[in-house]
Amino acid sequence: LKHTVKARLTTDGYAEGILRGDRIILGQAITLIESNLSGDRLLASDLIEKIIGYTGNSIRIGITGVPGVGKSTFIEAFGKHITSFGKKVAVLTVDPSSKLSKGSILGDKTRMETLAKNPMVFIRPSAAGNKLGGVAAGTRDAMLLCEAAGYEVIIIETVGVGQSETTVKSMVDFFLLLMLAGAGDELQGIKKGIMEMADAIAITKADGHNLEQAYKAQTEYQHALRLSSVSKSGWEPIVLLSSAITDLGMEKIWNAILEFRNKTEDSGYFSSNRKDQDVTCLHEYFNMLLNSDHERFTNLQQAVKRMEDKVTGKNISPRAAAQKLLEDYHRAIRESTD
Numbered sequence: 333l334k335h336t337v338k339a340r341l342t343t344d345g346y347a348e349g350i351l352r353g354d355r356i357i358l359g360q361a362i363t364l365i366e367s368n369l370s371g372d373r374l375l376a377s378d379l380i381e382k383i384i385g386y387t388g389n390s391i392r393i394g395i396t397g398v399p400g401v402g403k404s405t406f407i408e409a410f411g412k413h414i415t416s417f418g419k420k421v422a423v424l425t426v427d428p429s430s431k432l433s434k435g436s437i438l439g440d441k442t443r444m445e446t447l448a449k450n451p452m453v454f455i456r457p458s459a460a461g462n463k464l465g466g467v468a469a470g471t472r473d474a475m476l477l478c479e480a481a482g483y484e485v486i487i488i489e490t491v492g493v494g495q496s497e498t499t500v501k502s503m504v505d506f507f508l509l510l511m512l513a514g515a516g517d518e519l520q521g522i523k524k525g526i527m528e529m530a531d532a533i534a535i536t537k538a539d540g541h542n543l544e545q546a547y548k549a550q551t552e553y554q555h556a557l558r559l560s561s562v563s564k565s566g567w568e569p570i571v572l573l574s575s576a577i578t579d580l581g582m583e584k585i586w587n588a589i590l591e592f593r594n595k596t597e598d599s600g601y602f603s604s605n606r607k608d609q610d611v612t613c614l615h616e617y618f619n620m621l622l623n624s625d626h627e628r629f630t631n632l633q634q635a636v637k638r639m640e641d642k643v644t645g646k647n648i649s650p651r652a653a654a655q656k657l658l659e660d661y662h663r664a665i666r667e668s669t670d
């Protein structure tokens with residue numbers, strides 16, 4: 333039986349398995365959408381079209397913070413809290429380096445050990461992302477597949493360095509920033525802009541001798557957030573304490589997320605934000621397709637090489653060269669459709 337499971341399914345087979353909530357098929361489908369083979373990419377697009385009508389019915393939560401702040405441990409405790417209400421939770425990871433080390437996969441397996449065994453939970457340590465869409469497209473599509481499989485809470489974890497927070501922010505409803513007490517902002521490598529993206533900040537490891545410092549940090553961050561401008565959502569970001577050891581904050585953070593959803597659904601922001609995200613995503617895909625479309629013409633690739641020589645030899649300006657290449661490209665398209 334193990335062997336038949338491994339065999340490639342049709343897109344109908346994948347779609348049917350996903351809608352039935354089959355975790356093995358869900359995992360295989362995510363592998364399919366991450367594939368760089370052009371045949372797989374067609375299957376993946378086809379699959380997404382088949383399940384798109386069943387997506388969207390979840391709360392999408394982004395969680396970020398510097399390495400070691402306690403993201404994985406937090407998600408273990410938080411996920412347990414959410415599943416105690418009978419909710420199905422999917423955890424996806426965006427890895428900005430996109431070469432996830434073996435160490436961090438093993439680390440996450442042990443840090444989310446209980447959660448990983450929970451039948452209500454689906455954990456995918458890394459969406460490596462396909463070449464075409466990059467990390468973002470891979471994670472976004474994985475999220476859609478999870479929604480179609482009936483997961484009502486989607487958690488997307490990303491390391492708080494570089495571009496990945498912006499990427500994650502652009503695909504979630506609620507953005508949670510984890511921070512340590514007692515370390516300066518610079519020390520934590522968190523840029524100001526990231527704090528401003530947050531709908532909530534949780535001061536992690538608020539237990540034992542850390543607790544007092546955590547309370548102090550809470551007041552300070554709350555103060556800092558009040559000074560920043562009101563977000564488009566109309567939601568006032570909050571600062572809470574959390575501990576994966578004592579479970580402090582799990583209930584408050586979940587309640588804050590529910591309150592955020594209620595308020596923003598009432599104001600219309602929740603759905604308008606998702607529409608904006610979809611439109612942005614459309615533009616990104618379209619740009620990506622435009623950027624790579626010329627690659628199918630080998631003659632054009634040679635023309636590009638020749639233009640590089642002309643530009644470096646000062647025979648033509650870069651601007652005029654680009655214009656000529658665009659004309660060559662358009663001609664190649666016309667000739668290919670003749």
Ligand SMILES: Nc1nc2c(ncn2[C@@H]2O[C@H](COP(=O)(O)OP(=O)(O)OP(=O)(O)O)[C@@H](O)[C@H]2O)c(=O)[nH]1
Pocket residue numbers: 397398399400401402403404405406436439443491536537538539574575576577
């Ligand atoms: N005391 C205490 N320690 C914690 C808590 N949460 C996490 N830790 C510890 O902090 C360390 C880092 O936790 P992780 O959950 O791996 O942190 P992370 O943010 O996922 O790290 P990366 O995946 O490397 O980015 C581990 O040794 C945890 O045991 C907490 O609530 N209290």
Ligand SMILES: [Mg+2]
Pocket residue numbers: 403404405440
């Ligand atoms: Mg982690």
